[in-house]
Amino acid sequence: CFLTSPPTPAPAPASTDNAVKSLDELVMGFFRFYGSRFDLLKWVVSVRQGGTGSTTKRADWLGEERLKGDGQQAWVIEDPLDRSFNHASQLDRAGQAKVMSAIKEAAACSSVDEILNRIAVLRAAASKHQ
Numbered sequence: 001c002f003l004t005s006p007p008t009p010a011p012a013p014a015s016t017d018n019a020v021k022s023l024d025e026l027v028m029g030f031f032r033f034y035g036s037r038f039d040l041l042k043w044v045v046s047v048r049q050g051g052t053g054s055t056t057k058r059a060d061w062l063g064e065e066r067l068k069g070d071g072q073q074a075w076v077i078e079d080p081l082d083r084s085f086n087h088a089s090q091l092d093r094a095g096q097a098k099v100m101s102a103i104k105e106a107a108a109c110s111s112v113d114e115i116l117n118r119i120a121v122l123r124a125a126a127s128k129h130q
Contacts, residue, residue, distance in 0.1 A: 024112045031115075035107030040075040040100070048080035 034040070075096060079085035091099065109115045 027112050027115075028107075028109075031103055031106040031109075035100075035104040040096075044076040044078055046078045046080075048078060048083065 038045075075086075075088040075091065077087040079087055088096075105118070106115045109118070
């Protein structure tokens with residue numbers, strides 16, 4: 001069953017400070033939207049269509065015949081120049097789970113600085129194990 005209309009991101013609050021704050025708001029908005037409101041298994045990410053409410057249904061993009069089976073098809077991130085190419089096609093379920101976990105963890109952060117600090121800690125830990 002597919003949604004009748006895609007979720008729409010909340011408008012970003014107007015920033016009175018500087019461009020850096022606006023960029024921080026956009027990054028946090030991205031993680032919060034894709035980490036909680038957007039269903040990657042039901043909707044296509046389409047930069048080409050862009051804008052609020054213009055996301056395509058997966059069934060329309062993939063065709064109904066490709067949705068049969070276990071219902072756990074790969075995410076669809078449409079290439080804006082080659083509509084037949086799915087940028088997420090090489091990501092298996094384990095990869096999807098890792099990406100979604102990271103997106104949700106980032107969405108729970110209070111700022112971009114907190115996200116970057118967590119990344120630095122993870123990188124330092126990974127370099128010790130190499």
